[in-house]
Amino acid sequence: MTKLNWGLIGGGEGSQIGPAHRLGAGIDGLFHFAAGALDVDPAKGRAYAQSLGVAEDRAYGDWKEMLAGESKRDDKIDLVTVATPNATHFEITKAFLEGGFHVLCEKPMTMTVEEGEEIYKISKATGKQCAVNFGYSGFSLVRQMKAMIANGDIGKVRLVKAEFAHGFHADAADADNPRVRWRYDPKAAGVSAVLADAGIHALHMACFVTGQDVETISADYASTIASRELEDDAMVNFRMDGGAVGRLWTSAVAIGRMHGLTIQVFGESGGLVWQQEHPNQLYYTPLNGRTQIIERGAGDLYAEASRASRVTIGHSEGMPLAFANIYTDLAEIIRAEKEGRAADPAANLFPRAEDGLRSMASVYAATDSAKGDGRWVNAVPNILK
Known part of the structure; x- marks a missing residue:
């Protein structure tokens, strides 16, 4: 089978997210890393791309040069990943x-x-996929x-509880650390910090597993370190269009929490719990029954789960393989x-422009609510009403 051509923008040397994308795109042999504009410094970007095996004429200095160059080729890239700073996502995604x-755009899709x-309208009009990396x-x-939820295994969903809380921004001495400071600066991060950075992963997860979308939101934000303009902790209540009630806690000051992405769904006849730090087990409790452990890689999983599993039962799978499933x-x-x-x-099953749009609408609704002492705010984008 001929590989599809793949290009990467951003994710250069030293990047946190670049290796995960390169591993995810390459692990199943479906994509060839054909083109890249990997660094804000053109010379560094070209050199690093070539060190990774990209041909010299496809190791570009910036994304505009890459767009112009790939547009002229008969063997142009089939998919481009945008892994640049948040504020650049819209311009680059729109152009491509x-x-x-x-x-495939890193989250948040836009500011x-x-x-x-x-972006939602352009994707519809062009017929081109715009995926968002809620990996x-x-x-x-x-x-x-x-x-399981779609099949009715836990009955009608009543309640969703989602968390994404860590403690890596809890040190007030980091106030001037540039790797931390920008996240709490409205000029760089937009209207929200920890909710837009981490919490929307958990919020998207709630929507993804239940098949329901957020309709209204009530939120409380806290900036526990006085120098921060944006929130480093948020509690969000939400109601979904299928009738489920949702609770979301996200934080960057929860000392002792490493990653903390957890999703719990409670229905009329059962409950499910999954933790990203223990991804090989899904806990299922039927009404009035004992808790059962569903193991990744078991032979009786639904097709959607079996397709997304690569290594034998009992062995760990991690974030790059989750990313790989988006690429697959x-x-x-x-x-x-x-x-x-x-x-x-x-x-x-991959997240699309609509998911990116709904996530940003939820962030804005939550921010509006927090400024209004937690009043309920409609979170449905106008274009989707």
Whole structure:
């Protein structure tokens, strides 16, 4: 099978997210790393791309040069990943979609709801996929949870509790650390810090597994370190369009918490619990029954979960393999389009522009609510009403 051509923007040497994307795109042999504009310094970007095996003429100095260069090629990239700072996502994603390329954009997809609506419309108009890297939705047992809920295994969903809390920004002495400071600066981060950075992963997870979308939000923000303009802790209540009630806690000052991404779903006839730090187990408790442990890699999982599992039962799978499932989904969708056939339905799970738009709308609604002492605010984007 001929590999699809893949390009990466951002994610250069020393990047936290770049290696995860390179591993995710390459691990199944579906994509060839063909082009890159990896660094804000053109010389460094070109050199690093070539050190990773990218041909000299496709190791670009910046994303504009890459767009122009790839647009002229017969073997142009099939998918480009945007892994640059948040404030640049909209401009780059918009340009590549309009240029006829499929895009996988790091979250947040945009900095404003209006930008999100524009990306949503462009993706629809061009017919090009705009995926958003809510990568944790790629974990095998998260997809098992989604399939179980859709199949009615826990009955109608009543309550969702989501968390994404860590303690890595709890030191007030880090106030001038540039790697931390920008996250709490509205000029760089936008209207929200920890909710937009971490909490939207948990919020998206709640929507992903339940198949419901957020309708209204009530939020309380706290800046526990006085020098911060934006919140480092948030408690968000939300109500969903399928009737479920949601609770979300996200924090950057929870000392002792490493990552803390947890999703719990409680239905009329059962409950499910999954933790990202222990991704191989999904806990299922039927009404009036004993708690059961569902193991990743077991032979009786739903097709969506089995497809997303690569190594044998009992061995750990991590974040890069979750990312790889997003890339595998996209490869199947892109290849099916090229071959004029229907795509595997189990591949139709990757987050899209609509998810990125809804997430940003929820951030703005939560921020509005927090400023209004927790009043309930509509979180549905106008274009989707």
